[in-house]
Amino acid sequence: MELWVFAYGSLVWNPGFDFDEKIIGFIKDFRRVFDLACFDHRGTPEKPARTCTLEATQGSLCWGAAYCVRGDAERQEEAMQYLKRRECEYDNIALVDFYKEGETLKPTVTGVQVFVSTPDPVGNKYYLGPAPLQEMAMQIATATGPCGNNRDYLFLLEKALSDIGHEDDYITELAKEVRKNLQIPPGNISPKHISQQMQLPSMHLRSLLPETPVAVDS
Numbered sequence: 001m002e003l004w005v006f007a008y009g010s011l012v013w014n015p016g017f018d019f020d021e022k023i024i025g026f027i028k029d030f031r032r033v034f035d036l037a038c039f040d041h042r043g044t045p046e047k048p049a050r051t052c053t054l055e056a057t058q059g060s061l062c063w064g065a066a067y068c069v070r071g072d073a074e075r076q077e078e079a080m081q082y083l084k085r086r087e088c089e090y091d092n093i094a095l096v097d098f099y100k101e102g103e104t105l106k107p108t109v110t111g112v113q114v115f116v117s118t119p120d121p122v123g124n125k126y127y128l129g130p131a132p133l134q135e136m137a138m139q140i141a142t143a144t145g146p147c148g149n150n151r152d153y154l155f156l157l158e159k160a161l162s163d164i165g166h167e168d169d170y171i172t173e174l175a176k177e178v179r180k181n182l183q184i185p186p187g188n189i190s191p192k193h194i195s196q197q198m199q200l201p202s203m204h205l206r207s208l209l210p211e212t213p214v215a216v217d218s
Helices: 073-086 133-142 150-163 169-182
Strands: 002-007 021-038 049-070 092-100 109-116
Touching: 002 073, 002 092, 021 109, 021 169, 049 073, 049 109, 049 133, 049 150, 133 150, 133 169, 150 169
Parallel strands: 002 109
Antiparallel strands: 002 049, 021 049, 021 092, 092 109
């Protein structure tokens, strides 16, 4: 038995759960957007942060990582329970085909689960929708919560995508605009400009499943 999960946000650099395999690759017809509110990780209900979700866009590729959990049903259920608590802003799990670099015709894995959000500002309290670049940048530059600053999340995502060799132009442009607000030199994504990285050490899943939700990045 195998459980596959596609990571496109903080799970790329900080999965936080035990896994057996990680593959860098992409899914088709989706793009990453910062249209989702975060109230309890890097923002508050009074001043929500912005975090990324996926937007269905024909012809787009979204690069990230696919994680595989093998073994019995209990181990996979522990992984999913952890992820559901962590990804609490997302109200849907989609099944997608995942492709490795250089293999664009035949998917490497099918039926990969990915956390997504319904783009409905009325029915989905977490969905903020798009906004002008400058407005989003100001919100990201100033929001903060239990897991740290919203801007750090964006900078860490930018660095993670650079590390896997597949920068996202949308993320790069948004990060550039945030740096303008913070007066940080353009293109600087070094750790010295990230005040709180909030990296989770490797740990067993049972220790990550308290009765109350864990405060980690979505």
